[in-house]
Structure formats: C-alpha cells, structure tokens
Amino acid sequence: MPDVQNRQFLDFEKPIKDLLDEIALTAERQEKTNIDLSSQIEQLQQKVEETRRTITQNLSDWQRVQLSRHPDRPYTHKYIELMTENYVELYGDRNIKDDKAIVGGLASLEGQTVMIIGHQKGTNTKKRQLRNFGMANPEGYRKALRLMKLAEKFNKPIITLIDTPGAYPGLEAEERGQGEAIARNIYEMMRLKVPVICIIIGEGASGGALGIGVGDRVYMMENTWYTVISPENCSTILWRSWDYKVQAAEQLKLTSSKMKEFGLIDGIIPEPPGGAHWDYKQAADNVKKQILQALAELKNMDAEQRVQARIDKFCKMGVWEEL
Known part of the structure; x- marks a missing residue:
C-alpha cells in the first residue's frame, strides 16, 4: 500500500x-x-x-467510477497475494501467446484448491503498458477458458476477478477473433460443472467483463461499476463529446446498488472507509469472506442442478415483450 x-x-x-x-x-x-x-x-x-x-x-455515480479507477486501488495479483497461499500462475492460450492483461492459476484458499483468474492492470506506467491497461486480447480470454476447463477437469472451483475498461479494440484483436473469443467464453462458462464465482473489483465494462463474468454468483465491490459501455464512450456517442460523462454515468445506472436493484448481481461486497485503496488487507478479507460463503452454498448443489440454475439466472435478465 x-x-x-x-x-x-x-x-x-x-x-x-x-x-x-x-x-x-x-x-x-x-x-x-x-x-x-x-x-x-x-x-x-x-x-x-x-x-x-x-x-x-x-459519492455521485461518476465519483464511484473515478474511485474504481483509483491508481492506488488493489488489482488481481494483490487480492491473490492477500487471500490465498501457494499460488502457481499458469501462462498462455496454447495458440498465440500469453496475454499479460489476464492472469490466473491454481491457489489454496483456506485449505481448498481453487482456480483464480482475473484482469491485471499495471502498478506503474511501464507495467500498465505491459498489461495493456487491463484490456485483454482474444488470447487472454482463450487462456482464461483453458484454465477454466482445467479446473473443471480436476473438479476445482473457479473464481474470477473483473477489472477492465473493456476488451482491447485494436485491429489485431479483431483479426484474431475478439468477438468469437468472448462469445465462446460466455457459452462455455454457462455450462461449467464446477462452482463459478465472479467478482467485480474495479471496472466492469462491456464484453471485456462478460468474457470472464458468467457465474453462479456475481458480486460487485462497493465502489465499482458494471455496464455495457464506459461513461466517456457513452457521452461521445450520444453527445459527440466527452464533456457529458457525468450525466452518462447517472443515466447508465452502473453502480453496485443499481445493479443489485436490477437483479443483475447477487450481492455487494463492502469496502474499507474511503475505498479499497485505503486498506488492502481489509478489502481482501471482505472479498475472501464472500467467496468462502458462496463456495459453502454452491458445493452442496448437484453439478447439473447448479448449471441449470446458472442458465436460468442469466436467462431471466433483461426486459422483453412478446408480440
């Protein structure tokens, strides 16, 4: 810290x-x-x-967005360090390369082995460039899926930590199938036979978040956001200017309290006073407590029952009208 x-x-x-x-x-x-x-x-x-x-x-909605991006805020590696023991990081998608924007591996959480995967932003300018500011390429999502399938093979629970401004929108990402990689992850995560717990620890933007965001339980930390587009990009599309990002943040209803109200998440994890960046250990302890509680609930369910409940949960989201 x-x-x-x-x-x-x-x-x-x-x-x-x-x-x-x-x-x-x-x-x-x-x-x-x-x-x-x-x-x-x-x-x-x-x-x-x-x-x-x-x-x-x-805090206003825009201020919570700012807090979720705080440069001192803990990232995935910090949570892994404070919550788990014997972490062994696994690399590569076995196809293109290792994407540094998504990290993951096996770890021991209170004596039980879990597969933990998350977006990783850098802690300084050089590392931010190395990690591509937490914006994953297709190989990052394919690496995540490879690790999830490995966890399923050995019957180990999966924990994902989400913190991304979005999937990388570059030309090379599109050439290698960014949309397909994210869609494949959503499809496969829906059918995983092991418990899957997803936690938004910072920014939860668009398909970049959904690529590792389908689970039996989805939680948000108190000062995070989760929506289809960032307030800045929303402002650019609707008003042709970034100057309306504050209004966009309010209209997007992107805060944890709004997401809980809409039934899109299962719970809100409290943060230390002032935000997670003021007390890394307390923030990690709160996340760990929620994970252990969720694992205890999910382990008692039959695998097929758990998969069906996960499918039903996501199918109920949204509003539609049949003509």
Whole structure:
C-alpha cells in the first residue's frame, strides 16, 4: 500500500489529503520541539477516518467510477497475494501467446484448491503498458477458458476477478477473433460443472467483463461499476463529446446498488472507509469472506442442478415483450 508521500488523491479526496498533511506537520513539530502532541495527532487520525467514511457515503455515480479507477486501488495479483497461499500462475492460450492483461492459476484458499483468474492492470506506467491497461486480447480470454476447463477437469472451483475498461479494440484483436473469443467464453462458462464465482473489483465494462463474468454468483465491490459501455464512450456517442460523462454515468445506472436493484448481481461486497485503496488487507478479507460463503452454498448443489440454475439466472435478465 502506498505511503502518505506517494499516495495519490482524487479531487473529492482533498479534505483527506489536507488532514494527512496536517498530521505530518504536527508530527514534525512534535519531533522538533519535544512537546507531546500525540493526543492532537490521534484526534486528527480519527477525523481522517470519519472524513473517509463521510465522503464515500455521499459519492455521485461518476465519483464511484473515478474511485474504481483509483491508481492506488488493489488489482488481481494483490487480492491473490492477500487471500490465498501457494499460488502457481499458469501462462498462455496454447495458440498465440500469453496475454499479460489476464492472469490466473491454481491457489489454496483456506485449505481448498481453487482456480483464480482475473484482469491485471499495471502498478506503474511501464507495467500498465505491459498489461495493456487491463484490456485483454482474444488470447487472454482463450487462456482464461483453458484454465477454466482445467479446473473443471480436476473438479476445482473457479473464481474470477473483473477489472477492465473493456476488451482491447485494436485491429489485431479483431483479426484474431475478439468477438468469437468472448462469445465462446460466455457459452462455455454457462455450462461449467464446477462452482463459478465472479467478482467485480474495479471496472466492469462491456464484453471485456462478460468474457470472464458468467457465474453462479456475481458480486460487485462497493465502489465499482458494471455496464455495457464506459461513461466517456457513452457521452461521445450520444453527445459527440466527452464533456457529458457525468450525466452518462447517472443515466447508465452502473453502480453496485443499481445493479443489485436490477437483479443483475447477487450481492455487494463492502469496502474499507474511503475505498479499497485505503486498506488492502481489509478489502481482501471482505472479498475472501464472500467467496468462502458462496463456495459453502454452491458445493452442496448437484453439478447439473447448479448449471441449470446458472442458465436460468442469466436467462431471466433483461426486459422483453412478446408480440
């Protein structure tokens, strides 16, 4: 987790930054003057906690989108590190190459072996370029499917962590069958005979998210979004400008509370006050708790019953009219 000096702040997090700066100055004054200011520092720290909590209680839809993209937010590898043991990463789609935007492998979760797969964004500029900013090519989705089939072969549950601004829209991705790769994953995930748990830990955009997003249980973390298009791209299409992204975010109804209300997800995983980037361990513990609860429920179901329930769940989504 970044220290105070290296931490980045969004516009609406400025009150927190001001308080942390004040704490730093007070601590420095205490050191220089040898005057005990510990009670004052403690009061300021409590105020930071309260401010973090207050800010996240009153966020607009666009601010939640910003929080889901926070540069200090934990990504898939961080969750794997904090939730599991004995993680063995597996590479490649056995066809083209290894796509760094999607990672996955076998790991031990509280003594049970699971296959864990997710989008991985980079933690600095060089790594972001290496990971293609979490935008997978077709080989990334084919790698994910290969790992899922491996998990099914050995009867191991599958956990997917979703955090992508969308599947990579480049020419080479289309040439290698981006649409087919995502459609194939949706089709195959619907029929997997092992428990599948999907969690949106950041951005959940379009087919890029759906490519590893079909499961028995689908959860969203509190400050994440899930929809067919990003607010910026929606604004560009409807208003021919990015300037209306705030209105687009509101109209898309993309937050976790709206998704739960629409019945598109099964639950919301709470985040630490201020967001997951303030306490990686607490965020990971909350995700882990939800996964273990879901696994306990799903393991008691017969495989065929579980598959049928998964199909029924997704077939009920949406609104239609028969003429």
